[in-house]
Amino acid sequence: MTPTTSTASTTRLTVAQALVRFLAAQYTERDGTRQRLIAATWGIFGHGNVAGLGQALVEYADDMPYHQGRNEQAMVHAAVGYARQSGRLSTHAVTTSIGPGATNLVTGAALATINHLPVLLLPGDIFATRPADPVLQQLEVPYAGDVSVNDCLRPVSKYFDRVTRPEALIPAALQAMRVLTDPVETGAVTLALPQDVQAEAYDWPEEFFAERTWAVRRPGPDPNELAEAVTAIRAARRPLIVAGGGVHHSRAEEALAELAATTRIPVASTQAGKGSLRFDHPQDVGAVGHTGTATADELARTADLVIGVGTRYTDFTTASGTLFTGDGVRFLNVNIAPYDGHKLAGQPLIADARSGLAELTVALRMHEHRAAAGYVTEYTEDKERWEYRVDAAFEAEDPDLRPTQPQVLGLLDELVTEDDILINAAGSLPGDLHKLWRARSRDQYHVEYGYSCMGYEIPAAIGVRLAAPDRPVWALVGDGTYLMMPTEIVTAVQEGIAIKVVILQNHGYASIGGLSESVGGERYGTAYRYRSEEGDRTYTGAPLPVDLAANAASLGMRVLRAKTVRDLRAALAEARAADTPTCVYVETETADTVSGAPPAQAWWDVPVAETATRSSAVKAREEYDRHVSTRRRHL
Incomplete structure (x- = not known):
C-alpha cells in the first residue's frame, strides 16, 4: 500500500x-x-x-x-x-x-x-x-x-x-x-x-x-517445500493435476499449460477451475468429481499423487470422499492459502498458483521429468472416447423437435468463439456444463458453484458485461432460477447492457427433482404443476400456465421464442448479434424420452432416510449405505 x-x-x-x-x-x-x-x-x-x-x-x-x-x-x-x-x-x-x-x-x-x-x-x-x-x-x-x-x-x-x-x-x-x-x-x-x-x-x-x-502479492514457494514437491512428482507413476479456481484468480493458466506440456501430467478441473486449460489441450481431461467426465474420474480413482492447484477440495470434487481411492494415494497442494494447502493431509506448497507452477516447471524440466508414455496413451484414448459421448449428447437428429438441455448447449457450442462468456450457477445446468462444455478461453466458463445460488446468473451477467463490454455474455437459466431473480433485467434495459439470457423451461426444479427421486423423495414438491386431480396432494397435474417469455418482455427485454432445434439455432445466432438485452426462450425436452447428458460418474453424499415404509426410500437407503462404505479419510 x-x-x-x-x-x-x-x-x-x-x-x-x-x-x-x-x-x-x-x-x-x-x-x-x-x-x-x-x-x-x-x-x-x-x-x-x-x-x-x-x-x-x-x-x-x-x-x-x-x-x-x-x-x-x-x-x-x-x-x-x-x-x-x-x-x-x-x-x-x-x-x-x-x-x-x-x-x-x-x-x-x-x-x-x-x-x-x-x-x-x-x-x-x-x-x-x-x-x-x-x-x-x-x-x-x-x-x-x-x-x-x-x-x-x-x-x-x-x-x-x-x-x-x-x-x-x-x-x-x-x-x-x-x-x-x-x-x-x-x-x-x-x-x-x-x-x-x-x-x-x-x-x-x-x-x-x-x-x-x-x-496484490504473488508469494513464491518455500525452497524446501518446492524440493519436496519435485521429489513427490518424480516418484509418482499416475499423477493427476486438479485445477481449481485459484488458477484463474492468479491468472496462472499459461503457467499450468506449460507445466502440463512439459511433464505430460493430465489436468482435470473443478467447477471453479474449468477453462484452466483449453478443452483441446492434449493434457486436458475435463471435469472431475460428481459432475466430472468418465476420463477424469477414472484417473482420479487410480491416481497415486493428486496435485491440487488452487482448489478447496469440496465434496463435489472429492465425490464426498469416495473418489481418490488409489493404493497409497497422496496429495500435493499448491495453494496460496495455508488452510487449503493442508487439506486431505496433503503435502503443502504454499505459494501463488502462477509462481508455484512456474518454479515447479523449471525444476521438473531440469530433471527432464515426463509422465510415462503408456499413461499418456491411456488418458488420451479415454479422452477421445468421452468426446464421442459429448458429440452424442449434443447431436439433434431431427431439427423439428424440441431440444434437450444438452442439445441447447450443443447449439451454443456450434455458435460461440473464445470471446463468449457463459454464466450459470444452479439447477441441472452446472452438471451438464461441467461434463460437456468445451471451454475455449480461460474466462469463458463462469459457473458459480461454491454457493450454487439460484438467481445469480442475470445480475452477474450484468457485472461481467460491465467488466468486458465488448464480449458476448450469456446468462443460462432454468425456469426455477429465473423466477428467483429476474428483476435486474430492468437494470440491463435501463443501462443498455446487452446481455443475452437463455431461459430453459422445464417446469420446475429439474435438478432437485432428479435428486429427490434418487434419494427416495419421489420428486415430491419439485414440479411447477397444478396439484393432482387424484386427491393425493402431489404436484403432478398439468404444467402451470406461466409465460416466462412474456414476463421477460414485460420487463423491457427483447424476446425470441424457439420451439424446435431449428428455431433455437436461428434465435441463438440472432441473440449473439444483438446489441440490446435479448432473451431466448425455449421449452426443453426431458431426458425421459430423448437421450440426455451422461449420468454422474461419481457419487455425492445426500443422506437418505434411515428408516421408511415407502419402497423408494428403502431402496435408496440401501444404495446410500453401499456408497458410504467406500468413503475414505485421507490421513
Missing part, C-alpha cells in the same frame, strides 16, 4: 462524503497493471442511506460511477460478477438502507466469501446516538444494546466493522481495503454505517484522500 501524496491540511466533509472520496482514490497493482479497486457503487436508497451515501454519491458523481439496482442481493451478484471477470483486482461497492435492504445482502455476501471474491458492502444502520429507542426497523435485543440486523453479516463477511464515530472510518476503511486486496482473505467486506453518523461532518486529514495503490 503506497500513498502518493501527503499533507497536513484538513477538509470538512460528512462521513459518507469522505468515504466516497476515499474509495475513488484506491487502486490495485499486480504484474505492472494498475486499476481502480472500487470501480462503481450500486445502490438502493431508503431512510438509512439516502441522506448520507445517497447525497455523497450525488456530490461526487464525477468520481464514483453509480448503478441503480432493483434487488439488494442482485446488486451483490452483479458486483461479484464484475470482480471475478476483473481477476479480483477490481470490484464494486453496494449500499443499502437499514432493515430488509441490509439483510437482503446476506445471501450475496455468503456467495462472495465462499468463492473468495471481493465485494464492499455499505449497509445503513440504526442511529448511533439513539435519539429514539427503538427506531423504525430496529431489532431489539434485550441482552445487547449494540446489536442490529447488520450483525447477520458478520459470519459471511471476511471483515466487519460498524462505524459509530466519524474518526473511526479511517482505520475501518483502511482495514477494509487490506482485506479486499488480500488474495488469501478476500471476500465480502462490510462497513455498517449508522444513518446519523453518515451525515455527520468531520475535519478529515487530506492524506486520507490521497491515491493509494494496494499491491
